[in-house]
Amino acid sequence: MAHGKSVKLFLVDGTPNGILTAEIINWTGHILSAPRSKLKDLIQREECQQSTGIYFLVGSDESNSTYPLVYIGESDNIAQRLAQHNRTEESGGKDFWNKVCVVTGKDQNITKAHIKYLESRLIDIALSNGQCQLKNGTAHIYNRLPESDIADMEYFLEQIQVILPVLGYEFLKEQKRPSELKTSTITPPTPQVSENMYSSAMEGLIEQPAEFYLSVKGIEAKAKVIDGEFYVLKGSQVRQDASQSTHNYISSLRPTLLNSGIIDSSTFTFTKDYLFSSPSAASAVITGRESNGRKVWKQVGTDLTFGEWQEDQVNEEYEEILHLETKTSQIQNLYHQFKDAFLNLDVGLDIVIKKKYIAFKKSDFNVVTMYVFPSKIHINLQQREGVLKDESGLLEYNTAQKHPFYTATHHNDLEYITNIVKNLADF
Numbered sequence: 001m002a003h004g005k006s007v008k009l010f011l012v013d014g015t016p017n018g019i020l021t022a023e024i025i026n027w028t029g030h031i032l033s034a035p036r037s038k039l040k041d042l043i044q045r046e047e048c049q050q051s052t053g054i055y056f057l058v059g060s061d062e063s064n065s066t067y068p069l070v071y072i073g074e075s076d077n078i079a080q081r082l083a084q085h086n087r088t089e090e091s092g093g094k095d096f097w098n099k100v101c102v103v104t105g106k107d108q109n110i111t112k113a114h115i116k117y118l119e120s121r122l123i124d125i126a127l128s129n130g131q132c133q134l135k136n137g138t139a140h141i142y143n144r145l146p147e148s149d150i151a152d153m154e155y156f157l158e159q160i161q162v163i164l165p166v167l168g169y170e171f172l173k174e175q176k177r178p179s180e181l182k183t184s185t186i187t188p189p190t191p192q193v194s195e196n197m198y199s200s201a202m203e204g205l206i207e208q209p210a211e212f213y214l215s216v217k218g219i220e221a222k223a224k225v226i227d228g229e230f231y232v233l234k235g236s237q238v239r240q241d242a243s244q245s246t247h248n249y250i251s252s253l254r255p256t257l258l259n260s261g262i263i264d265s266s267t268f269t270f271t272k273d274y275l276f277s278s279p280s281a282a283s284a285v286i287t288g289r290e291s292n293g294r295k296v297w298k299q300v301g302t303d304l305t306f307g308e309w310q311e312d313q314v315n316e317e318y319e320e321i322l323h324l325e326t327k328t329s330q331i332q333n334l335y336h337q338f339k340d341a342f343l344n345l346d347v348g349l350d351i352v353i354k355k356k357y358i359a360f361k362k363s364d365f366n367v368v369t370m371y372v373f374p375s376k377i378h379i380n381l382q383q384r385e386g387v388l389k390d391e392s393g394l395l396e397y398n399t400a401q402k403h404p405f406y407t408a409t410h411h412n413d414l415e416y417i418t419n420i421v422k423n424l425a426d427f
Helices: 036-042 078-085 112-129 147-166 248-260 279-287 306-314 321-326 329-343 414-426
Strands: 007-011 020-024 029-035 053-061 064-075 099-105 210-216 219-226 229-232 274-276 349-353 358-362 369-372 376-380 396-398 405-409
Touching: 007 147, 020 147, 029 036, 029 147, 036 078, 036 099, 053 078, 053 112, 064 078, 064 112, 064 248, 078 099, 112 147, 210 279, 210 306, 219 279, 229 279, 248 279, 274 279
Parallel strands: none
Antiparallel strands: 007 020, 020 029, 029 099, 053 064, 053 099, 210 219, 219 229, 229 274, 349 358, 358 369, 369 376, 376 405, 396 405
């Protein structure tokens, strides 16, 4: 489980666009960040003149606004090296950069060998992430460190990856691979079915990433939200033709993804999971049109739009019965009508009351879920195989959008839904 971290920021000039220092409590590293216009003041600081360290030169590419230009280097005298880079290209310098970030140690325990190892690893990570245009070329493998030192430097590296995105340097941020995530097979404790079920969070359950789909004109795409970030999954389809829109998502980002091979130009499918800045950016690239991602992406299983799902997340995940008045009158009626019947069912289900529906979830990490809306139900089996029993014959197995789930209408038929819940619990 991830733990919180305390990051200490100091505005040296007292302005947000000047020199900035950053530290993580109990970490031996130290960060300096500054615009190129402040280089004269930056190189006069002690950290740049007396410490071995790593530096990042960062700039923008007018022909490709999607990814920044980045150069990663190391030096025993960072002030001198940065002064060299500040020269013109003709004089051996580098013209592209407009920001610089320097990483040093607070003590003398960081040696030249440590820094060379860090430089090698950072270049490798930047290349692997594919979130920048790296000016270094290929990484030079450096492994001349004892095993214990490598372990220390890997921890040092992890802290760099944590703190740089806080300062706006996104190219080292760990890239998730959501399509490779597997549902855990560990079975948590089965909660007891009781009145308290409605007023407390379900302990032992691991929250699974929310999954969404986009289906339009024969195009099928899937996405997951992980740690608040929107990933389109490998294998998602992309429309071949695009509008003549001047919007950056269509005129710049889409061609970049095609040219880089992230979208296969022959099959028009994603070759890897890709992190987008927003659902709208993803839907625009996929459909080739400007698009409101909050409306066109829908959650698998509930068919809630992304916007509706986001609204739902703002509400407390598991609210007390005393707060039931915050629900719509229809959901209140559903709750009061079915409450006693479900409390008497010893089926090991978790019951969650939301703004627009009531959910009944199996305790094995939400693999089986039934969503009861005021006039219909959805049953999402996700990775399960088999056929759900339905003596009523009213359930319809829906595969129209390649995201199969059972669906049926209901008219507050208590016996009908109770039977389905019993079968769901046994599935």
